[in-house]
Amino acid sequence: xxxxxxxxxxxxxxxxxxxxxxxxxxxxxxxxxxxxxxxxxxxxxxxxxxxxxxxxxxxxxxxxxxxxxxxxxxxxxxxxxxxxxxxxxxxxxxxxxxxxxxxxxxxxxxxxxxxxxxxxxxxxxxxxxxxxxxxxxxxxxxxxxxxxxxxxxxxxxxxxxxxxxxxxxxxxxxxxxxxxxxxxxxxxxxxxxxxxxxxxxxxxxxxxxxxxxxxxxxxxxxxxxxxxxxxxxxxxxxxxxxxxx
Amino acid sequence: xxxxxxxxxxxxxxxxxxxxxxxxxxxxxxxxxxxxxxxxxxxxxxxxxxxxxxxxxxxxxxxxxxxxxxxxxxxxxxxxxxxxxxxxxxxxxxxxxxxxxxxxxxxxxxxxxxxxxxxxxxxxxxxxxxxxxxxxxxxxxxxxxxxxxxxxxxxxxxxxxxxxxxxxxxxxxxxxxxxxxxxxxxxxxxxxxxxxxxxxxxxxxxxxxxxxxxxxxxxxxxxxxxxxxxxxxxxxxxxxxxxxxxxxxxxxxxxxxxxxxxxxxxxxxxxxxxxxxxxxxxxxxxxxxxxxxxxxxxxxxxxxxxxxxxxxxxxxxxxxxxxxxxxxxxxxxxxxxxxxxxxxxxxxxxxxxxxxxxxxxxxxxxxxxxxxxxxxxxxxxxxxxxxxxxxxxxxxxxxxxxxxxxxxxxxxxxxxxxxxxxxxxxxxxxxxxxxxxxxxxxxxxxxxxxxx
Numbered sequence: 001x002x003x004x005x006x007x008x009x010x011x012x013x014x015x016x017x018x019x020x021x022x023x024x025x026x027x028x029x030x031x032x033x034x035x036x037x038x039x040x041x042x043x044x045x046x047x048x049x050x051x052x053x054x055x056x057x058x059x060x061x062x063x064x065x066x067x068x069x070x071x072x073x074x075x076x077x078x079x080x081x082x083x084x085x086x087x088x089x090x091x092x093x094x095x096x097x098x099x100x101x102x103x104x105x106x107x108x109x110x111x112x113x114x115x116x117x118x119x120x121x122x123x124x125x126x127x128x129x130x131x132x133x134x135x136x137x138x139x140x141x142x143x144x145x146x147x148x149x150x151x152x153x154x155x156x157x158x159x160x161x162x163x164x165x166x167x168x169x170x171x172x173x174x175x176x177x178x179x180x181x182x183x184x185x186x187x188x189x190x191x192x193x194x195x196x197x198x199x200x201x202x203x204x205x206x207x208x209x210x211x212x213x214x215x216x217x218x219x220x221x222x223x224x225x226x227x228x229x230x231x232x233x234x235x236x237x238x239x240x241x242x243x244x245x
Numbered sequence: 246x247x248x249x250x251x252x253x254x255x256x257x258x259x260x261x262x263x264x265x266x267x268x269x270x271x272x273x274x275x276x277x278x279x280x281x282x283x284x285x286x287x288x289x290x291x292x293x294x295x296x297x298x299x300x301x302x303x304x305x306x307x308x309x310x311x312x313x314x315x316x317x318x319x320x321x322x323x324x325x326x327x328x329x330x331x332x333x334x335x336x337x338x339x340x341x342x343x344x345x346x347x348x349x350x351x352x353x354x355x356x357x358x359x360x361x362x363x364x365x366x367x368x369x370x371x372x373x374x375x376x377x378x379x380x381x382x383x384x385x386x387x388x389x390x391x392x393x394x395x396x397x398x399x400x401x402x403x404x405x406x407x408x409x410x411x412x413x414x415x416x417x418x419x420x421x422x423x424x425x426x427x428x429x430x431x432x433x434x435x436x437x438x439x440x441x442x443x444x445x446x447x448x449x450x451x452x453x454x455x456x457x458x459x460x461x462x463x464x465x466x467x468x469x470x471x472x473x474x475x476x477x478x479x480x481x482x483x484x485x486x487x488x489x490x491x492x493x494x495x496x497x498x499x500x501x502x503x504x505x506x507x508x509x510x511x512x513x514x515x516x517x518x519x520x521x522x523x524x525x526x527x528x529x530x531x532x533x534x535x536x537x538x539x540x541x542x543x544x545x546x547x548x549x550x551x552x553x554x555x556x557x558x559x560x561x562x563x564x565x566x567x568x569x570x571x572x573x574x575x576x577x578x579x580x581x582x583x584x585x586x587x588x589x590x591x592x593x594x595x596x597x598x599x600x601x602x603x604x605x606x607x608x609x610x611x612x613x614x615x616x617x618x619x620x621x622x623x624x625x626x627x628x629x630x631x632x633x634x635x636x637x638x639x640x641x642x643x644x645x646x647x648x649x650x651x652x653x654x655x656x657x658x659x660x661x662x663x664x665x666x667x668x669x670x671x672x673x674x675x676x677x678x679x680x681x682x683x684x685x686x687x688x689x690x691x692x693x694x695x696x697x
Contacts, residue, residue: 011476011484014616016610016612016613017612017613017614017615017616018615019615019616020612020615020642020645023615023645024645027645060415060416061416063477065482066477066482150609150610150612152610195610195612196612197612197615200615200641200642200645201638201641229650230637230640230641230644230650230653231641233637233640233641234637234638234641237637
């Protein structure tokens, strides 16, 4: 068995330590003796058929503009992948672009991939950005399980219809600072504003994603537990700092 | 009757204007006196320098700084950019002082307007009358200072992605700078090897001279990989080609689409034989030499001073402590960190100290530590002593980079961390790589003093 982690626009959409998410996925598999492959995709390159985990990260405005035409051309490709249960993690700009649209302060809209039923509105520079440490409660990971991270976004995201959130805000702003939701979940695809990056300090979450990916090719394979001393120290330190535990 | 009323009103008006003017003169003088008093007070309790005197002066008299800058007989130089400001500023100051000029400068990297104001107060309190000023200024405050007075030279070292939760994007900063520089007749001194910085000269209608690395002797350089910040053309947005990368996004660049390319530098670095550690200091020296020559200094003088320069507060500075010695390296972004680590790569010390804080001056979002190219660097010292408010995050990062858990020693208490490092050093000089406030704290402990 080999797990192919595919990093879309690794050269154009790589901010806030996104590399750490990729590293976490690869290392945690390698430490369990699972073969891994990292495929870095750029403009015009096809997403491999054997993609096991798809990652799309954050971007500065200029890079996002460069990416948009190419990304829109991949709508069907990515939609099929997700509908078939493909595992994906979409962070910050990647998360927003998976939605229906992103609306700027002047009312102009950037159309998204329309795979997540959500929309993002940026109220403009007169409104403060949603920045700071964040903790969300994540029941699907287990009882009293949390995700910790750092958020920094101007856009306020609103989930529509029956879109599930990733978790409920315990500290911080989350999707929009109002409805206490953070992130989104649809099939095996997850979107979030949490960076830090999010996977190294949330080992259970990282293993959850790995488990989903492995389940699709070798359902009987069990992920052995890692000692995770350093990971949990960072995780718990942030929980204590924000007085969650 | 009406006539008397009008006369009365006029006299009243004149009276108020006079009082106002007198008040302003008084306040202006008072501002300077009060600020000097605060400086002397702070100095007497051992907390010299810093930004409080300047802050007080500016609050009492908004035009304090512009007046002081305007009074300098030979004008002033501003140094800005992401990395290298402090070293470049200090080196340039040293070159000018050796040449016989009295220079006012902000010494401790206090690079906001109150830091510049404090520099003038300090000079005045020491009875100095400076001929010329050289100031490092924070990237975001360059336009503010340019609004107040025109420098002779603005030197821009580089633009790196840095502290994303604080500052805007590279393009935004570059555009802001260009807008504030336009039409003022300022001489620009720019890094030819940094596409965004060079673009300021190439795309703006601004008088520019360039410094860069002599790539024809490229074989002498170590090519370190580090994430690219602005590998895209600032004119057309196309991904840039590099014939050679010196480090990160600095190198011999050109745009395959619109033809914009690295301009020819007037001052070539790369071959200076320096006491300062690090390849990146070749740039700082080249910039300082070029700026000084534009101020009329003989190049041979500038070169001699540069080659004997041993470093600044926290930038390669060595401090003795508890029978051992520490060499301080500031790092606040992936590139700076990588460069500092590459410097200590060949260090003989069996221990290295790494300190990560997340206060405002360090950047509260520390995810950049995952962008440090740790996988491409072999960290030679066996023991890594890790401290600072986000020590655990740094330890985790190093662990994922392949450093064994046994080599990672996390300390809550910085004093104990430095003692332990001394013990493990076997008399070798121990490198410390730290973010800004962690470096201040370490320096305070090592020197037994306190800095504002």
